[in-house]
Amino acid sequence: MGHRKAQGDDGSGSRGGAYGLSTIGAGGSAGAGGLVAVVVGAALLAAYVGHALRVGRGGRRAPLIELGLFARRGFAVATANSFLQGATLYGSMFLVPLYYQQVEHAGAVEAGLLLAPQALGTAVTSLLGSRIADRVAPRPLILLGIACSLVGTLAFTRCGTAGGPADWLLVASLALRGAGMGIVLIPGMAAVYGSVERAQVPAAASAVNVLNRLGGALGTAVLTLALQQAQAGRPGHPAAAFGETFWWVLALSALAIAPALLCPGSRKPA
Known part of the structure; x- marks a missing residue:
């Protein structure tokens, strides 16, 4: 369950950021939606970082990306x-x-x-x-x-x-x-x-x-x-x-x- 959680957070954050960047210049409601997607994507990535660090310290489960390597x-x-x-x-x-x-x-x-x-x-x-x-x-x-x-x-x-x-x-x-x-x-x-x-x-x-x-x-x-x-x-x-x-x-x-x-x-x- 921990591994799946980590994988989902990382994928959702990156997809949200990519979607937001591709629509942020559209203007109007589409541009506003793109900005929201960028913010949400960044928040999900930050949540994944916290989750991966916590899981890595526990040592019982391996996160998708071992941040300690960096x-x-x-x-x-x-x-x-x-x-x-x-x-x-x-x-x-x-x-x-x-x-x-x-x-x-x-x-x-x-x-x-x-x-x-x-x-x-x-x-x-x-x-x-x-x-x-x-x-x-x-x-x-x-x-x-x-x-x-x-x-x-x-x-x-x-x-x-x-x-x-x-x-x-x-x-x-x-x-x-x-x-x-x-x-x-x-x-x-x-x-x-x-x-x-x-x-x-x-x-x-x-x-x-x-x-x-x-x-x-x-x-x-x-x-x-x-x-x-x-x-x-x-x-x-x-x-x-x-x-x-x-x-x-x-x-x-x-x-x-x-x-x-x-x-x-x-x-x-x-």
């Missing part, structure tokens, strides 16, 4: 990076197909296929990253991945401007973004598991997974709100509205630099 600097830094990576990954996976559908008038299947370069870039660099992560410290690899993601986003910020990006440049940019995400993936997970004891690995894996998905939900909600505001300010210019919103994607990617700088800068001796 007392370890390495784990807190690695999960913060995972949270922000989730926000940029899932947020852009929502925004890019929508751009192709609303601006380029692509069908749903075509818009989905246009994301293939990003998936291909992630797959290739994930394979390569697994081979070099044991020889290179996490920090430089993660920073390299973030840099690739930032550069791969720049072309999309020029959408709607005079002489906007060519289609081939957007495809190449998606591949570079995906490559950056793949570079971050392996050393990021290695940093997580390297920061906890062997017996704590299952709890750490659960916490990282939850926070990565939570980052994705909140990142998507933030970008939804940003796109809504941009479209309201640029009626009749959808491409420019998307270009403005991609600056938010760039900002979310840049935020990941802070925890990346705190990741280990040298390898532990074998």
Whole structure:
């Protein structure tokens, strides 16, 4: 019962916050309802924190996320990076197909296929990253991945401007973004598991997974709100509205630099 209670509190809080962020800019009763949802979601998350700490101190039941793990600097830094990576990954996976559908008038299947370069870039660099992560410290690899993601986003910020990006440049940019995400993936997970004891690995894996998905939900909600505001300010210019919103994607990617700088800068001796 305690475990179910913890799981429900965490899920309800995150869903409430994401829903509130996605509707808070609607104005009128919808906007007011969104603000209420944000407040309620924050209250539920706070209640979960209190519940998880109380259960953890009792030692008889394990909460969904063991908050004591965050007392370890390495784990807190690695999960913060995972949270922000989730926000940029899932947020852009929502925004890019929508751009192709609303601006380029692509069908749903075509818009989905246009994301293939990003998936291909992630797959290739994930394979390569697994081979070099044991020889290179996490920090430089993660920073390299973030840099690739930032550069791969720049072309999309020029959408709607005079002489906007060519289609081939957007495809190449998606591949570079995906490559950056793949570079971050392996050393990021290695940093997580390297920061906890062997017996704590299952709890750490659960916490990282939850926070990565939570980052994705909140990142998507933030970008939804940003796109809504941009479209309201640029009626009749959808491409420019998307270009403005991609600056938010760039900002979310840049935020990941802070925890990346705190990741280990040298390898532990074998």
